[in-house]
Amino acid sequence: MNESDANAIPLAADGRPLEQSLQRALRRQKLRALMLIAPLLAFVMLTFIAPIADMLYRSVDNRIVSETLPRTVAALSSWDEAQAELPDRDVFDALYFDLFFAAEYKIHTRLGSRLNYQQTGVSSLFRKTGRRVDRFDTDEITEQFIALNPQWENPEFWVSLSRDKQFAQQLPTTASVWQDWLKLLAHDEKSVAEEQPEDLLYYALYLDLSQIEAGQQSPGFDWWAGTTAAVKNFTPVDMVAQFEKTDEDWLSMDVWGVLKRFSPTVTEGYFLNALDMQKTAEGIQSQPESLQIYKILFVRTMVMSLVIMGSCILLAYPVAYLLSNLPMRKANLILILVLLPFWTSLLVRTSAWKVLLQQQGVINDLLVWIGLVDDANRLVMMNNQFGTIIAMTHILLPFMILPMYSVMRTIPPSYVRAAKSLGATNWTAFWRVYFPQSVPGIGAGSILVFIMSIGYYITPAIVGGTQGIFISNRIAYHISSSLNWGLASALGAILLILVLVLYWLYDKYVGIDNLKLG
Amino acid sequence: MIHLPSYASTGERIWFYSFKVICGLIFFFLIAPIVIIIPLSFNAQDFFTFTKEMLAFDPAGYSLKHYRDFFTNSDWTSAIYNSVRIAPMATILSVGLGTLAAIGLSQPHVPFKRLITAILISPMIVPLVISAAGMYFFFSRIGLQGTYWGVVLAHAVLGIPFVIITVTATLVGFDKSLTRAAANLGANPIVTFWRVQMPLILPGVISGGLFAFITSFDEVVVVLFVGSSAQKTLPWQMFTGLREQISPTILAVATVLVALSILLLTVVELLRRRTERIRGVSPG
Known part of the structure; x- marks a missing residue:
């Protein structure tokens, strides 16, 4: 080369x-x-x-407020709750338009229930107002317009007016209400030329026209000068009074405060609720003691998971130790006793426990027969925390035994023999030599069992009663019963973060690749 | 500890036997609840405990009426039908996609391998209630909520981690030179896959499939949310039965399911031993 x-x-x-x-x-x-x-x-x-x-x-989505009440949210932006004064009249006007359309689409009740999570009573307030909003006294305005010029009664006249280039520019409120009116008619599959214009259109027109200055140039409508002058002398409608007549709560600062605080499209409100806090006029505060349930529930879930994990460790360690010291063939045979529960349906095992733990069940019968328990006061072992703990320990025990066993199998027995030959007692040899080597197995099993147990739903729901339920049961309740999906999502997100942290720990110390099944 | 030497002291002897007794009790705790429902399911009465006749082994105390109810009551038969319709389809989906991905993941150079594995395993880690909630919301948006395919897709994704884990474990012991030899002898990649690789990893694929099957067959939380009453599966019906008025038919159902799990366990064990034998690792 x-x-x-x-x-x-x-x-x-x-x-x-x-x-x-x-x-x-x-x-x-x-x-x-x-x-x-x-x-x-x-x-x-x-x-x-x-x-x-x-x-x-x-869990953070809050578009429902600004989508249902777009005008109100915009009008409220300049209002400051801290000043302790009710919003201006234009906010009530905006709410009138918004609620009218919301009630027509029947979405006001949804918003009512949404805001009811934050302030009780809002739901009925919205439902009540939604029923009455199309009977507000704004028909007085309509009559005055028609008396002034009968052509206002004619839908065709409105249509031609709306086609004018000047319409949106000169009469912005009317134009925006008109747009929503057209959408509503399209939604109901009605023809705009045949439908009698609703009172709120006249009211919007009245609002627009009453703001026109006397000397302002006419946009070229032939009715302009006469009508703008006449509108000044119309008998007005007090919108605040209209709302007050429907329900006094509309004059309550609480209702407006909630509307203002929850008007952004993204809210941290659900997360605050999930942590037993709330957004008040004075900022973020804890809920009253009596309403604090989630922190207790989270703590209970964690504590009970720890207890279950602990009892799994206690029960799994001797079994794993025994298995790992037996010859392979014998160990595999006995391992079937561990694998059978592992392969058995979760519901079968839960039903077995429900049957066993009943007051008229096998365990109580046995205890009565032995004479440990009097027939009259049989033990209550179900629908409480004891039921959840014992059933879940049984269900999760294989998940502790299997990782422990696979680690213990690799500990060479010669180490313990060496310790003993160097003079260690049985206990010292076990505690100082064998046990430290089995810790990785305990760790792997513990994280696995803990992860599985904090998200459990089925077993607590069946044998847990009210005292033995977990956070998952509350999440399910909010999805299917209370329909507070935002809160369910926020609770779920917190649980998810907890689990992901544990998953990350598991992956870091054990490695997800090392997960073995069966 | 396992063999008691002849020179053991009294203390050691006591400890040795008590250790065995403790282990025996723990095994009893593991197995007894499952075993005890089997005789109870033949109870002639609607009780959840042994009657005097049963304890006296009087044939009159036993009957098959709960089994008759299970196989004739339309609530239960439609639940069986739904379970049998959903689980195999979900299994096919998880096994098909999962096996391909497991093969991809065991290639020597996979970019973002850790991240991808974490994502694919996550359905097993995330609590079922959270998966169920998310799927309920999302599937309602896209019109899958309350449909057969919605439940099948949800169950398939829950089964995927099991397929990935078992198939990847089989592939770890797979001798790459075999595929190279096949290619050398003129087989194209598809032929190599079906004729060389697949037969060797088949035990892993089958046990992954069994895991996926049992995951779907046993699953109740997700189907409760994603399904509608037209997809009421066996576990769902059991769950309803356990929550509302509990009928002893549930014991008959449980016994049938225990028999099924014994069957599945046997198959998985046989497959595992076969894999170990092929790899030359004897089970003892």
């Missing part, structure tokens, strides 16, 4: 530089691997990650 050959770039068989060729092969390999993974990844993204993201979004 001469000098120049050694310096030359090494070439692959096809004449390309070797490095380039290898890189190309590597790229192709990577691409092939990704192509194999891509379908599943897309599937999981769509059916799992997207739903989780949706839930997280719902």
Whole structure:
């Protein structure tokens, strides 16, 4: 080999530089691997990650307020709750328009229930007002317009007016109400030319016209000068009084405060509620003692999971130890006793416990027969925390035994023998030599059991009663019964964060690749 | 500890036997609740405990009436029908997609391998209530809530981690030179996959499939939310039964399901031993 050959770039068989060729092969390999993974990844993204993201979004989503009451939210932006004064009349006007349309679409009750989570009573207030909003005294305005000029009664006249270029510019409120009116008619599949214009259109027109200055130039409508002058002398309608007549709560600062605080499209309100806090006029505060349930529930879930984890460790350790010291063939045979519960349906095991723990069940019968318990006062072992703990320990025990067993199997027995031959007592040899080596197994099993147990739903729901339920049961309750999806999502998000932290720990210390099944 | 030497002291002897007794009790705790429902399911009365006749082994104390109810009551039969319709379809989806991805993941150079694995395993880690809530919200948006396919897709994604874990474990012991040899002998990648790789990893694929099947067959939280009453599965019906008026038919159902799990366990164990034998790791 001469000098120049050694310096030359090494070439692959096809004449390309070797490095380039290898890189190309590597790229192709990577691409092939990704192509194999891509379908599943897309599937999981769509059916799992997207739903989780949706839930997280719902935990802060608050568009319902600004979508149902767009004008009110805009008018409220300049109002300051801290000044302890009711909003201006224009806010009530805006609310009149918004509520009219919301009631027509029947979405005002949804908003009412949403705001009721923050302030009790809002739901009935909205329902009541929604029923009456189309019977407000604004028909007086309508009559005065028609008396002034009968053409106002004619829908065709409104249509031609709305087609005028000057319409939106000169009469902005009327134009925006008109747009919503058209949408409503389209939604109800009605023709605009045949429908009698509603009172709120006249009211909007009245609001617009009464703001026109006397000397302002006419936009070219032939009725302009006469009408703007006449409107000044109309008998007005007091919108604040209209709302007050419907329900006095409309003059309550609390209602307006809630509307103002929850008008942004994104809210931290659900998360605050999930942590037993609330947004008040004075900022973020704790809920009153009697309403604090979630912190207790989170703590109870954690404490009970820890107890379950602890009892699993206590029960699993001797079994795993026994199994790992038996010859393989015998251990595999006995392992079936662990694997059978593992493979048995969760509901079968839960029903077994429900049957066993009943007051007329097998365990109580047995205790009565032995004479430990009097027939008259049989033990209550179900519908309380004891029931949840014992049933879940049984259900999760295999998840503790299996990781412990696989770690203990790898501990060479010679270490303990060496310790003993060096003079250690049985206890010292176990505690100082064997036990430290089995700790990784305990850790792996504990994290696994803890992760599984804090998210449990079925078993607590069946044997837990009211005292033995977990946070999951509350989440399910909010999804299917109270329909407070935002709060359910916020509680779910907090639980998810907890679990992900544990998952991260598990992955860091044990490695998710080392997870073995069966 | 396991073999008591002849020179053991009295203390050691006591400890040795009490340790065995403790372990025996723990095994009893594990197995007894499952075993005890089997005789109870043959109770001639509508009780959840042993009657005097049963304890006296009087044939009159036993009957098959709860089984008759299980196989004739339309609530239960439609639940069986739904479970049998949903679980296999979900299994096929998880196994098909999961096996491909597991093969991809075990290639030597996979970019973002950790992240991808974490995402694919996450359905197993995230609490079921959270998955159920998210799927309920999202599937309602896209019109899958309350449909057969909604439940199948949800169950398929829950089964995927199990397929990934078992198939990846089988692939760890897979000898790559075999595929190279096949390619060398002129087989194209598809032939290599079906004729060389697949038969070797088949035990892992089947046990992954069984895990996916049992996941779907047993699952109740997600189907409660994502399904409608037309998708009421066996576990759902059991859950309703346990929450409302509990009828002894549930014991018959439980016994049938225990038999099914024994069957599945046997198959998985046999497959695991076969894999170990092929790899030359003898089970003892």
